[in-house]
Amino acid sequence: MIPILILAIIGxxxxxxxxxxxxxxxxxxxxKAKLESYECGIEPSPQxxxxxxxxxxxxxxxxxxxxxxxxxIFLYPWAVAFNSLGMFGLVEMxxxxxxxxxxxxxxxxxxxxxxx
Amino acid sequence: xxxAAFAPTAAGHTAxxxxxxxxxxxxxxxxxxxxxxxxxxxxxxxxxAERRVIGRMQAxxxxxxxxxxxxxxxxxxxxxxxxxxxxxxxxVDKPLYILAPIVASVPAFLTFAVIPVGPVVSIGGHHTxxxxxxxxxAVLFYxxxxxxxxxxxxxxxWSSRSPYPLLGALRSxxxxxxxxxxxxxxxxxxxxxxxxxxxxxxxxxxxxxxxxLPLIPSFLMYMVSMVGETNRAPFDLxxxxxxxxxxxxxxxxxxxxxxxxxxxxxNVTTVCAIATTLFLGGWRAPWPLSLIGNDTLNHGxxxxxxxxxxxxxxxxxxxxxxxxxxxxxxDQFMRLGWKILIPFSLVWILVxxxxxxxxxxxxxxxxxxxxxxxxxxxxxxxxxxxxxARINRRLQQEQDRLQAAAVSQRDAYPIPVLAGVxxxxxxxxxxxxxxxxxxxxx
Numbered sequence: 110m111i112p113i114l115i116l117a118i119i120g121x122x123x124x125x126x127x128x129x130x131x132x133x134x135x136x137x138x139x140x141k142a143k144l145e146s147y148e149c150g151i152e153p154s155p156q157x158x159x160x161x162x163x164x165x166x167x168x169x170x171x172x173x174x175x176x177x178x179x180x181x182i183f184l185y186p187w188a189v190a191f192n193s194l195g196m197f198g199l200v201e202m203x204x205x206x207x208x209x210x211x212x213x214x215x216x217x218x219x220x221x222x223x224x225x
Numbered sequence: 226x227x228x229a230a231f232a233p234t235a236a237g238h239t240a241x242x243x244x245x246x247x248x249x250x251x252x253x254x255x256x257x258x259x260x261x262x263x264x265x266x267x268x269x270x271x272x273x274a275e276r277r278v279i280g281r282m283q284a285x286x287x288x289x290x291x292x293x294x295x296x297x298x299x300x301x302x303x304x305x306x307x308x309x310x311x312x313x314x315x316x317v318d319k320p321l322y323i324l325a326p327i328v329a330s331v332p333a334f335l336t337f338a339v340i341p342v343g344p345v346v347s348i349g350g351h352h353t354x355x356x357x358x359x360x361x362x363a364v365l366f367y368x369x370x371x372x373x374x375x376x377x378x379x380x381x382x383w384s385s386r387s388p389y390p391l392l393g394a395l396r397s398x399x400x401x402x403x404x405x406x407x408x409x410x411x412x413x414x415x416x417x418x419x420x421x422x423x424x425x426x427x428x429x430x431x432x433x434x435x436x437x438l439p440l441i442p443s444f445l446m447y448m449v450s451m452v453g454e455t456n457r458a459p460f461d462l463x464x465x466x467x468x469x470x471x472x473x474x475x476x477x478x479x480x481x482x483x484x485x486x487x488x489x490x491x492n493v494t495t496v497c498a499i500a501t502t503l504f505l506g507g508w509r510a511p512w513p514l515s516l517i518g519n520d521t522l523n524h525g526x527x528x529x530x531x532x533x534x535x536x537x538x539x540x541x542x543x544x545x546x547x548x549x550x551x552x553x554x555x556d557q558f559m560r561l562g563w564k565i566l567i568p569f570s571l572v573w574i575l576v577x578x579x580x581x582x583x584x585x586x587x588x589x590x591x592x593x594x595x596x597x598x599x600x601x602x603x604x605x606x607x608x609x610x611x612x613x614a615r616i617n618r619r620l621q622q623e624q625d626r627l628q629a630a631a632v633s634q635r636d637a638y639p640i641p642v643l644a645g646v647x648x649x650x651x652x653x654x655x656x657x658x659x660x661x662x663x664x665x666x667x
Binding site: 111112113115116117119120121123124125127128130131132134135136137138143144145146147148149153154163164167170171173174177178181184185188189190191192195196198199202203206209210213217222223224 | 422
């Protein structure tokens with residue numbers, strides 16, 4: 110644990126140092142255009158005060174990700190302990206993955222995996 | 226600190242994490258500094274090598290002015306960026322905007338802590354493994370850090386409050402989580418074989434055979450998903466310059482931009498190092514060399530050489546892919562992840578598990594192949610029938626549609642009615658002749 114902390118401090122220190130150094134070392138010449146966000150030269154489109162709206166599709170992907178990520182969390186300890194679980198472990202996992210496959214097939218048929 | 230107490234002791238391999246956690250503080254510091262310098266230098270070299278190699282692939286020299294063969298190009302770029310003005314648009318959410326590059330780059334550094342670079346060596350009288358530390362769940366730590374790195378990208382896009390960065394960040398997060406599933410599933414097969422999640426134990430368990438050989442599908446899936454995970458070409462949709470300017474870091478300049486750049490290249494190095502560790506035997510000498518002497522080349526400082534060799538081959542692969550393949554479209558990319566990699570890897574894990582279980586029970590190879598092969602053959606057969614039926618049905622539908630259109634829209638445009646093109650009615654011009662367009666009759 111402690112070595113990871115040391116590495117985190119080194120990495121974080123480097124990042125903070127670079128950002129501070131970057132803001133100190135560069136020139137500063139005021140120009141109103143520099144304060145605008147970049148949209149290829151056209152007037153920046155007005156932004157909502159807090160947050161943006163974006164396609165609901167991304168939320169769906171995130172939810173599906175959670176389903177499969179939890180599956181992975183179940184898979185890992187099973188994989189590590191596989192040799193001691195024996196045939197029981199195999200049958201259990203076949204049943205579990207079949208159950209997940211049902212969900213998967215349902216999501217697929219309902220168009221949850223389509224992008225257009 | 227006795228992490229050894231938590232070491233998984235699954236049958237087969239006893240993970241010995243006992244060698245970790247005994248380093249004096251200065252040794253840990255030295256290791257961390259070496260890892261840090263290695264990552265930064267690799268990044269600088271990688272930037273140069275990438276531009277050189279792609280240059281050569283495109284029949285042009287690439288950067289060759291700064292230093293011998295232009296090798297200092299990366300450094301020169303870094304210095305140039307540091308001396309550029311640090312623009313911060315007025316609209317940004319400033320604390321998050323400044324935090325984002327830090328959040329992106331720190332986890333990138335951290336993952337390297339669990340990469341075994343070599344076996345136990347003696348440094349200053351201390352016997353210590355060439356690895357900063359190891360955990361019973363080291364690979365999980367890697368996956369966690371990969372996920373935390375996404376926060377940097379999402380925060381950058383979100384806090385910029387500008388359309389292109391937002392879209393880039395969204396794409397990036399959707400992409401990374403999609404491919405993380407595929408990556409996680411492809412790694413499970415390795416744990417089945419190694420019986421451990423600790424990287425040093427996984428390397429130790431590959432003393433006979435690198436996992437890339439028996440688990441070729443897993444290895445290939447990992448290779449694909451590691452490119453997707455790091456947002457690199459041909460999966461660099463979050464920064465597709467023809468669509469999104471520069472993606473999530475459009476609003477960043479100066480060294481803040483450099484931090485994202487650094488994080489990306491460190492991530493590339495890390496995923497390659499993980500691929501080396503989990504599939505290519507880590508620091509173990511490649512096959513013909515491992516026979517020399519009494520395993521001499523697997524001891525002392527030699528393994529660092531093998532590790533770096535494998536790492537650089539994989540890094541070259543990244544450059545090669547970038548120089549070769551065109552960028553995918555986003556829907557193609559998501560389809561590859563969700564509809565091909567995930568189901569395939571799920572089935573593959575079951576195949577590996579069944580195979581391993583039958584081998585453990587002492588069944589002969591023929592019986593094992595039969596037990597595992599026949600169900601797979603059945604699935605493939607049924608699947609091919611289903612697919613064929615579906616394709617036939619689709620063709621039939623298309624044909625019916627065309628025929629119906631041909632009958633009902635004799636005066637429609639375009640003529641002949643094309644598949645996939647919406648045909649529209651054209652006001653009938655005073656029809657003088659009655660012998661309609663014969664071409665349409667089938």
